[in-house]
Amino acid sequence: IDLSVTWLGQTMPGCLYNASGVWCREEGELEALHASAAAAVITKSATLTPRDGNPEPRYCRTPLGSINSMGLPNRGFDYYLDYARRYRYGSGKLLFLSLSGLSLDDNCAMLRRLAEEGLPAVPEVNLSCPNVPGKPQLGYDFAATAEALEAFDATYSGLYGVKLPPYFDPAHFAAMAEILNRHPRLAFVTCINSIGNGLVVDIDSEAVVIKPKDGLGGLGGDYVLPTALANVREFFRLLPGKDVVGCGGVKSGREAFMHILAGARAVQVGTCLYHEGPGAFSRIAGELAMLMRVKGYRSLDAFRGRLRTL
Numbered sequence: 048i049d050l051s052v053t054w055l056g057q058t059m060p061g062c063l064y065n066a067s068g069v070w071c072r073e074e075g076e077l078e079a080l081h082a083s084a085a086a087a088v089i090t091k092s093a094t095l096t097p098r099d100g101n102p103e104p105r106y107c108r109t110p111l112g113s114i115n116s117m118g119l120p121n122r123g124f125d126y127y128l129d130y131a132r133r134y135r136y137g138s139g140k141l142l143f144l145s146l147s148g149l150s151l152d153d154n155c156a157m158l159r160r161l162a163e164e165g166l167p168a169v170p171e172v173n174l175s176c177p178n179v180p181g182k183p184q185l186g187y188d189f190a191a192t193a194e195a196l197e198a199f200d201a202t203y204s205g206l207y208g209v210k211l212p213p214y215f216d217p218a219h220f221a222a223m224a225e226i227l228n229r230h231p232r233l234a235f236v237t238c239i240n241s242i243g244n245g246l247v248v249d250i251d252s253e254a255v256v257i258k259p260k261d262g263l264g265g266l267g268g269d270y271v272l273p274t275a276l277a278n279v280r281e282f283f284r285l286l287p288g289k290d291v292v293g294c295g296g297v298k299s300g301r302e303a304f305m306h307i308l309a310g311a312r313a314v315q316v317g318t319c320l321y322h323e324g325p326g327a328f329s330r331i332a333g334e335l336a337m338l339m340r341v342k343g344y345r346s347l348d349a350f351r352g353r354l355r356t357l
C-alpha cells in the first residue's frame with residue numbers, strides 16, 4: 048500500500064500532516080511532528096511580530112470537536128523562518144510556513160523575506176483567521192482577496208498556497224475559483240479553516256465556554272466534516288491544475304479516505320491531533336492503508352477524486 052504523495056515537485060512519504068495552528072507553535076512541537084508519522088509539517092500562522100493572542104480560556108473540546116478563538120498567538124515570523132533555515136529537508140517531509148499577516152503589507156513583507164532566503168519551505172498564506180477581533184476574514188472579501196493575490200504574485204516568484212475559509216454557496220465557490228484561477232503559481236488551496244464564529248453553550252454553568260468574543264469561536268472536528276468535503280470537492284472541480292489539501296473532521300482512516308475520494312491531494316489533521324497528539328498520524332495512516340487494502344486500492348491515485356454521484 049503506497050500512501051506517498053507527489054506534488055509541488057517533490058514526493059512526501061505519506062499523505063497526512065498537521066493543520067496549521069495545532070501542535071506547531073513552538074519548535075519542540077514542530078520537532079515532535081517531524082519525528083512522528085506526519086508526512087509534512089506546517090507552522091502556526093505567523094504574524095510579522097510575536098503575538099500573545101486572545102485571553103484564556105480560548106480553546107474548548109466538545110463531544111463533537113472543538114471551538115477556538117486563539118487570536119493568532121505565535122512566536123513571530125523570524126522564529127519560524129529561523130526554524131525553516133535549520134529544518135531537515137532531506138527527510139522528504141515537506142515544510143510549509145503558514146503566514147497570516149495583519150495587513151497586505153505584512154503578508155508581502157513575510158513573502159519577500161522568505162523569497163530572499165531561497166529555502167525549500169512552501170508558504171501557505173492564511174486568508175481565513177476568524178478570531179482577530181476587528182479583522183474580517185480576507186477570504187470572504189473577494190475584491191480584497193483578488194488584490195492580495197496580485198500582490199503575492201508580484202512579491203513571491205515561487206509556488207505558494209492559500210488556506211481558505213469554508214464557503215457555503217455555489218456562487219461563492221465560482222467567484223473564488225475565478226479569482227484563484229488567475230494565478231498559475233498558486234499551486235494549492237487548503238480547504239477548510241474552522242467554521243467561524245460558532246457558539247458553544249454549557250447548560251450547567253449557563254455560560255459560553257471560551258472568553259474571547261463573548262464565546263464566539265471557530266469550529267473544528269465532527270461539526271465541519273461535510274462542509275470540508277464539499278469545499279474540497281467543489282474546488283477540486285473548479286481549479287484545474289491546482290491541488291486541494293483536505294482539512295476538517297479527519298479523525299480516522301475513514302475521513303481521510305473521504306477527503307481523498309473528494310479530490311484531496313493530501314490531508315491535514317487539526318482537532319484530532321490537538322487531543323491525541325502526533326501518534327494520531329500512524330494510527331490514521333494505518334486505518335487508511337487497511338481501508339485501501341480491503342477495497343483493492345494500491346495507491347491514492349487509484350481513487351483520488353473518484354467520488355461517484357448518483
Ligand SMILES: O=C(O)c1[nH]c(=O)[nH]c(=O)c1Cl
Pocket residue numbers: 068092115116117118119120147173175176177178179240241265
Ligand atoms: O485564532 C487563531 O489563531 C486561529 N484559529 C483558527 O481556527 N484558524 C485560524 O486560521 C487561526 Cl489564525
